[in-house]
Amino acid sequence: MMMKNTPPTGEAVIALMGPTGTGKSTFINLLTNDENIRIGHDLESQTFDVSTSRYVDREAGLAVTFVDTPGFDDSRDGVTDTDILRKIADFLQAEWVLFVFVLLDIDIKRYRGGRKLNGIIYLHRISDPRMGGMAKKNLRMFKELCGDNSLVNVLIVTTNWNLVDEKEGSARQAALAQGAFKPFVDSGVRLFRHDKGLESTRLIISELMDQEPVALKIQEELDAGRSLGETSAGAVIIEELQELQKKHEEEMESLRKEIEDAARANDEELRLELAEERRKLEETMARAVEDRKVLEMKRITQPVAESSMGVEFATFSKMTELEDTVRTSSAESFALVDGGHSEERHRRRAGSGSPVREFLHELADIGGDLSKAGGERLGKAGVIGAIAALWLLVPLLAAKKVMAGH
Template sequence: MDDMDSVVDQLTDQAQRFSAFTGVTRPNPGDRFFLVMGMTGSGKSSFVARCTGKDVRISHGLYSCTDSIDVFDFMWNGRRIYLVDTPGFNDTNRSDIDTLMILATYLGASYANGVRIHGLIMLHPISDNRMSGSSLRNIEMMKAICGFTFYDNLVIATTMWPDTPSQAEITTLENREAELLCDDKFFGAVVAQRANVFRHNERGRRNPFEETASAQRIVAYLIRQSDTHAPEVLQLQREMVGQGKTIGETAAGIAVTGDLYKVRQAHERQLRELEAEMKNRLAMSDTAHAAAVQELKADVEGKLRKAEEDKQALEKSMQDMHEDEERAWKEKLRVIDRQFRKLLAAKEDELRDMEASLSELRKDRARTPRYRYRKQKAEHEDAEQERLVNEARREVSLARGAYQKFCAELVGNIFNGTANGLAAGITSGVIAGGKPVLVLLVLKLLVIGDEIRDANATPLCSYFRRTHLYYNTRASRVVPTTGPNSLEVR
């Protein structure tokens, strides 16, 4: 199927972009890497999609769409521009420590291999009528990750502007914007340190041309800034790679530690209350309510275990995180390989069945005398079956080619190229003290599981389901599977 080949092409493209981001393949001097940051729902994926023209999945619900870091690229005046779509903090699907570890792992690999982040785009929805905990957390973490002396290469872009606001709404939004940009708790400090401010898609129109122009105007500004202001190293990169700190010793790690302690205390207090309530209910023989309390208790115990895991994660070094990531991606590659093999085997089995069916059909035709009109109909049916078998052969050939491409380009060239690039990064002198750091295997195949399942959902058997004839070898007859006429050729 073409689906299988297109999946491989897409995965290869993703892996190549990640190879550039992490320095496995050397980017050109004019290439630029910009982080896109912000809370979940601030419009990061939409911004990247408009700017690059790439098919970026967009979350329309309460849950985060971006599972990890995504890297997308586009050409701008002969230069390749990479936009790195980062996960937000205070996400519904992962803890802040998990998010921080993702950022530290990939940004550390990038820095170790000599790739610099040339600027940041911090998106903030102006539609939020109050500064939520999620917004504050994302601003706080952005400052801790960057730690710049000056923020010349930072853009704060407000999003979600309404398309037809009243004058009262305009006044409210402008006052809210002024507070965001002046108060040091929010963006005031970085604005004072030369960060610039944009209103993304200010007129709020759902017009793709206007949205694209607005997004590219912001990126064009950062490109100009990066040409005149050398990028500073992110504080998180400097601490993890250059100074050899554990994740918990970094400024960003310290920022999340306090909240982790508070969360753990809250869970422990809730657990004590639930245990006391369960004892009371059992004493009162209220077993139904006691069972419900037990379920709540199990949930809180799970949260406590997660808090303990997060606490242990804070003690991990860059090498620890890269080793974890290496094991995870090796296993993912094995899973992908098994899925491709299974899909290919299913296609080959289907083809063998179809060829056997066609062979039996021809033998049956040769043994059975027919009148002329029935012979012509049988010949037409034979030709249709022959066409389907040839189509199936073509699909199997494409599937085999796609699998070979997967093995050669993804598992072979890019996998081995990653290892070589990492070795070069380790010996380049970037890492302080000459301590080797094991950088992750950057095969960023975020959506492969879903895509393989999508491809597997349309195996070759669909061809038989769509055809009007299926040869029943037990009955030695051709059975129409659709249509009002049940013609049987005996």
């Protein structure tokens, strides 16, 4: 039978969340065959940045953008839960897109919530005999990120069924439904098995394709003007940081006494070893202080100034990390638009109301396309190069507009 080759009529954005090693990247790669997706075969984290992959099924007439998120148990040195929460929040809020909307005086209220999701899939290894501390923390963070209102779009999916026999796996899933997952199940969240490869992958996403897109709780909290630490998810991290601070202070006092004892005993080798431990602990404590600052920083302020052209500007936190935000927001917002969008762009520019507004619309379109192309081919370096190229193009485009007006 000949396959249809029609443009997709259904668009969905589906995020995958859960601990490291639960198979998020594997799940996505079954459909997309994306060679850029790194798949781990152990519990070492492969995903720190929030990454996206697009799947188009022209026969079924649907398209899905998958959002692969890091777990709150990253195994790499220097990566903290604060880093991961900020990455997820940046992606959901799409700060660069918001900045462009304000710059162009588009109705910002329609976009304040950032990206909305048709589906959120939480993955859990059925091969784990019990839910350990890291798994419990990830589930708690997931609950605080999503809130209650978005649970209608949530599925919990168990993986690694090939590592357990049917009877044992079924017993574990039943226990989870009455235990750790019970609050979700009681709220209507359904549990699915990912045990048949591509077949179960397609079944799972089909359950989410027609769902109305929703904003997560953290998006609503940030939209209300809260800092990251004032959100429900951020509060969990602050609570942990406070507990760690107390523990670190006790460890530091203990090390101080041990170093003094080693010095009195003229044990230079032990003293140097303890001094190195203290140095590492000081670095850890300093990083925790930086994390608190990030969590307490207000992310978005209200419009603060109006230029001579009547253009409002908004101030965003962490703008020094523009390349991260552009890669996730600019590229992916354009990736969701299928072929044939140039006509829509032309219509929007023509109806913008003024030459300045039309020029800014065109600039935003070009910037988005450059960022998308650069990010797809060269990663972050490509995005930075695209930004530099855009700045070089500004005077040329402006000159072109001036000449066209004469």
